Amino acid sequence: MGTALALSACATQEQAAAPARPAWALAIHGGAGVMDRETMGPETEASYRAAMLAALDRGRAVLEKGGTAMDAVVAVVRGLEDDPQFNAGKGAVFTADGRNELDAAIMDGATLKAGAVAGITGTKNPITLARAVMEKSPHVMLIGAGAEKFGQQAGVEQADAAWFFTERRWQSLKKTLKERGLPIPARPVGVGPEPVPLAAADMPFEDRKYGTVGVVALDSAGHVAAGTSTGGTTAKLWGRVGDVPIIGAGTYANDKSCAVSATGTGEYFIRLGVARAICDLVELKGLSLQKAADEVIQARLTALGGDGGIVAVTPDGQVAWSFNTSGMYRARQVAGGEPVVGIFKGEP
Numbered sequence: 001m002g003t004a005l006a007l008s009a010c011a012t013q014e015q016a017a018a019p020a021r022p023a024w025a026l027a028i029h030g031g032a033g034v035m036d037r038e039t040m041g042p043e044t045e046a047s048y049r050a051a052m053l054a055a056l057d058r059g060r061a062v063l064e065k066g067g068t069a070m071d072a073v074v075a076v077v078r079g080l081e082d083d084p085q086f087n088a089g090k091g092a093v094f095t096a097d098g099r100n101e102l103d104a105a106i107m108d109g110a111t112l113k114a115g116a117v118a119g120i121t122g123t124k125n126p127i128t129l130a131r132a133v134m135e136k137s138p139h140v141m142l143i144g145a146g147a148e149k150f151g152q153q154a155g156v157e158q159a160d161a162a163w164f165f166t167e168r169r170w171q172s173l174k175k176t177l178k179e180r181g182l183p184i185p186a187r188p189v190g191v192g193p194e195p196v197p198l199a200a201a202d203m204p205f206e207d208r209k210y211g212t213v214g215v216v217a218l219d220s221a222g223h224v225a226a227g228t229s230t231g232g233t234t235a236k237l238w239g240r241v242g243d244v245p246i247i248g249a250g251t252y253a254n255d256k257s258c259a260v261s262a263t264g265t266g267e268y269f270i271r272l273g274v275a276r277a278i279c280d281l282v283e284l285k286g287l288s289l290q291k292a293a294d295e296v297i298q299a300r301l302t303a304l305g306g307d308g309g310i311v312a313v314t315p316d317g318q319v320a321w322s323f324n325t326s327g328m329y330r331a332r333q334v335a336g337g338e339p340v341v342g343i344f345k346g347e348p
Helices: 001-019 040-065 068-080 124-135 144-153 167-182 266-272 274-285 287-305
Strands: 025-033 102-108 114-120 140-141 213-218 224-230 251-253 259-264 308-314 321-322 329-333 340-346
Touching: 025 040, 025 259, 025 308, 025 321, 025 340, 040 068, 040 124, 040 329, 040 340, 068 102, 068 124, 068 213, 068 224, 102 124, 102 251, 114 124, 114 144, 114 251, 124 144, 124 224, 140 144, 213 259, 213 308, 224 251, 224 259, 251 274, 259 266, 259 274, 266 274, 266 287, 274 287, 274 308, 287 308, 287 321, 308 329, 321 329
Parallel strands: 114 140
Antiparallel strands: 025 213, 025 329, 102 114, 102 224, 213 224, 251 259, 259 308, 308 321, 329 340
């Protein structure tokens, strides 16, 4: 009897020592890649930090009112899709044919329901279309013209080519196509002639980052969700699709493990099933979220020759990010804590 009482007392002490789950948690990324302060410049750095703080504000506003992780994910990603600094929605990169082809995915950890779209050209916010696929269709993924038609029937807001256009991305396309000896397509209808001379902000640049945006969230009910959106890679050919809409590669959420959103060279994330692999290590191996993330990103992805990063959250409130590039736009916050924003390696 004494032994039983002692064991019971130990269990009670362990439970008391265990940290309480935060009411909510949020982690966001805006792309990973080669980043350094000298090249970026102080004004650009400040602008990206402000954008990540604003993204946290949108998600926090939903979660503090008791909103769902799914609602927070959509609110954050929609704002990033509308921000031309990021390669998602407005400001997305161009294909070799001079089009913006967008991919997005969302997943609900409570139900394992998911929705994904690929090759989208006329939907203002692809993350909204991905959620519509999840909630209003029997499918997980729709692509191209069929996805666009479904979106129109579902009442998802549309946009023409001019909405997604930014001069900076167009000049980057021209620069890349010239380097590859490929023809330069006509400018999209409705964007007007090329400005002469180009403003400094519109000059072609070496785009050495992956501007995919994504978010993971934990809500007050203990459910997690993940959402990711991207314009892909500059001058991509043949209808290329990366990891973002592949459930388990760039996006995954399960209340039994974690929620993950990824950014990087998609082909490697697909081959490794990065998002699902991290969640499996948490659920099946009992690893902490940070250890699981580092195992997949720092070890497996790096060994394969891939680059990029992730943000992740667990139902018990662990928040983590991991990347093997010199930088990743990132932000996180938990209920009762201060926001944390980083860009370069070595920051918190």
